[in-house]
């Protein structure tokens with residue numbers, strides 16, 4: 329069978345081809361990348377205008393909010409770049425084109441997701457990195473090597489949270505005829521992720537912490553860097569939440585794949 | 594031990610009577626409102642390495658469902674199913690390595706990539722070594738002129754070209770068994786002929802076992818030594834093609850559009866034909882589509898031209914077509930005891 333190294337190599341080969349194919353439509357490629365960059369900045373702009381006028385929000389200074397926002401943009405990028413094909417799952421399941429993913433000696437989630445590589449997500453990632461660096465300079469954060477390692481770990485976990493929430497919602501397609509509202513809802517909800525959870529009232533905060541754990545996409549993990557001396561114990565779970573949630577997602581995906589009966593003929 | 598061993602295999606689909614909308618979707622999650630379809634209802638056969646088997650039957654007979662079980666997509670409801678000694682559903686990844694699959698009109702190549710890149714990716718997926726890859730690509734080139742299509746995006750291929758590419762691709766990793774579900778559907782005569790010869794060559798090259806479903810009896814005649822006829826999930830016939838060939842090879846269906854067609858016309862026609870050709874005429878008559886009357890003739894007993902002349906001189910006929918016997922008619926004849 330295939331080792332991790334085989335999979336990485338295969339992924340590289342497939343995506344290189346996809347990028348090459350996209351590059352043939354150079355104008356389309358450049359315009360959509362630029363578009364993505366500016367739309368990332370535009371959402372930040374709105375954020376900036378709304379929050380810039382308030383000195384602090386539930387105890388968070390504006391620059392701290394910008395840091396959380398940068399963290400958020402980085403954390404949602406892997407979903408965008410690597411797992412974007414989840415948006416087509418309803419189509420594949422209903423049209424029966426999903427069948428082909430069973431025929432290769434590959435992990436099916438890998439094979440399915442490898443069919444799309446959203447290169448414009450890279451510009452969002454870049455924008456997120458710029459914003460995070462800018463905010464941490466302004467906040468005068470002290471980046472020692474262990475703290476950088478912790479940042480990478482928490483970003484990894486946070487992106488797994490975002491991936492899991494979206495892919496889980498997409499998996500609904502295996503059981504319901506029209507899974508689009510479920511996926512659409514999950515996607516809309518992510519817009520709550522860059523806000524401090526303590527601005528939400530109890531029910532919402534509970535939901536975003538324990539049920540649809542959007543708080544772990546940006547806010548909770550950011551606290552490790554913004555207020556390291558004063559964090560709730562929840563925050564220390566943030567690296568685990570991502571891994572646990574992804575394991576659950578993979579389990580549900582496998583269930584879905586195993587129970588899929590295809591379309592007739 | 595046979596390459597494929599199937600005993601009393603069944604597959605039942607539970608069909609949920611689904612509801613609309615988001616709230617309907619949520620209610621569906623907990624609903625118990627099912628009906629059951631027995632798509633495969635107790636099927637047994639063994640297939641040896643190197644055989645080309647035609648798996649045929651009318652629409653909805655259970656052919657694709659059987660193939661989906663053999664390829665590890667569907668879990669059988671009951672019975673025994675082994676391919677190369679293993680249960681496909683429980684060993685999907687391992688089994689995929691020894692199988693090739695082509696499913697009707699749905700391509701498995703990478704839609705947005707040039708043809709050659711699909712083959713290169715498959716080479717990596719199946720770990721085909723360079724020597725075998727080169728040899729196979731040369732062979733595909735010889736058989737289907739693949740080279741001319743190398744740089745074309747899969748999405749721009751015609752249906753026939755794509756099918757040729759898909760079939761070639763399914764043989765790239767030298768699988769032990771290849772499943773072809775309706776490989777000639779929607780193609781014209783010349784591409785069909787090409788596909789048949791390609792399949793034959795590929796089977797000969799490595800003695801690859803091939804299981805093929807089709808509605809075109811010409812495919813079966815050209816390719817298979819053995820056929821399995823299935824209807825309503827049950828096997829009607831499993832054996833040498835020669836006996837069946839004699840059956841449908843000699844039959845032709847005369848499609849007639851008769852002037853002033855009324856309810857009584859069929860009876861009049863039957864009566865007159867019996868009068869003319871005797872009781873053992875081997876002719877059966879049915880009204881299939883609106884205005885069209887099908888007269889199926891066993892040419893071993895009554896020449897088609899005689900029937901045509903007779904009908905033309907006794908009835909006003911607007912239009913005539915002559916077609917090979919349909920799958921449905923073959924199945925009906927088998928039910929009627931034609932192979933006993």
Ligand SMILES: Nc1ncnc2c1ncn2[C@@H]1O[C@H](COP(=O)(O)OP(=O)(O)OP(=O)(O)O)[C@@H](O)[C@H]1O
Nearest residue numbers: 589590591592593606632652653654655656657658
């Ligand atoms: N995923 C499914 N869910 C529910 N019922 C199904 C499913 N797939 C097939 N069936 C039913 O099972 C029966 C057999 O279908 P199958 O696709 O195996 O027929 P087939 O012999 O391949 O027909 P065709 O020649 O039209 O392709 C049909 O009655 C079909 O409606």
Ligand SMILES: [Mg+2]
Nearest residue numbers: 593656657658
């Ligand atoms: Mg079918």
